[in-house]
Amino acid sequence: MTYPVPQGKPKANMKSMTEAENPGNAPFWKTKTLEEMTQTEWESLCDGCARCCLNKLEDWDTGAIVWTDVACELLDGTTCRCRDYANRTDSVPDCIQLTPAEVRTLTWLPPTCAYRLVRDGEDLAWWHPLISGSPETVHLAGISVSGRTVTEAGIEIEDYENHVVSWPEEWPEEALERPAQKA
Ligand code: SF4
Ligand code: SF4
Numbered sequence: 001m002t003y004p005v006p007q008g009k010p011k012a013n014m015k016s017m018t019e020a021e022n023p024g025n026a027p028f029w030k031t032k033t034l035e036e037m038t039q040t041e042w043e044s045l046c047d048g049c050a051r052c053c054l055n056k057l058e059d060w061d062t063g064a065i066v067w068t069d070v071a072c073e074l075l076d077g078t079t080c081r082c083r084d085y086a087n088r089t090d091s092v093p094d095c096i097q098l099t100p101a102e103v104r105t106l107t108w109l110p111p112t113c114a115y116r117l118v119r120d121g122e123d124l125a126w127w128h129p130l131i132s133g134s135p136e137t138v139h140l141a142g143i144s145v146s147g148r149t150v151t152e153a154g155i156e157i158e159d160y161e162n163h164v165v166s167w168p169e170e171w172p173e174e175a176l177e178r179p180a181q182k183a
Helices: 039-044 085-091 100-105 114-119 157-163
Strands: 002-005 054-059 065-071
Touching: 054 157, 065 157, 100 114
Parallel strands: none
Antiparallel strands: 002 054, 054 065
């Protein structure tokens, strides 16, 4: 038997750090703990993949979580942006506001999620906007959910089991290596 797991949320901004916010050479995600980050740093860590906006199912007996390609009704399935971020909890009350404590306790964060990577002492990959300088690379690398979801509107929870997918738990091959720069 399964039941829906509350969704996470992508953060609103992915601004690059200013010199004042990051005066040293090492980027903040290598020098600060999750708890030490400023709000701007924290929000910039989100890569905008929207994997956490997918519905998940948890087995009541084993606790195992499986992913579906059924996206939150507020998610724009192409841009991977929340359509009503400011008021999202009015219609999606279980949208989780990720905090350092949440990141340290949630077991289902996708393996590509920057919060999980930093939590586990890993570096960000080439496609992360903080590395590439572009919000598009998360789509180019096949990390984001763009074009791969259906909206939950009109889909009964009982039918979610027909939408179980494994890709939100995986690193796509094209995400492993940075493409060669064109001359
Ligand atoms: S309301 Fe839905 S689309 Fe918006 S951030 Fe939360 S889970 Fe994502
Ligand atoms: S899975 Fe992580 S990096 Fe991706 S949108 Fe959610 S919080 Fe941001």
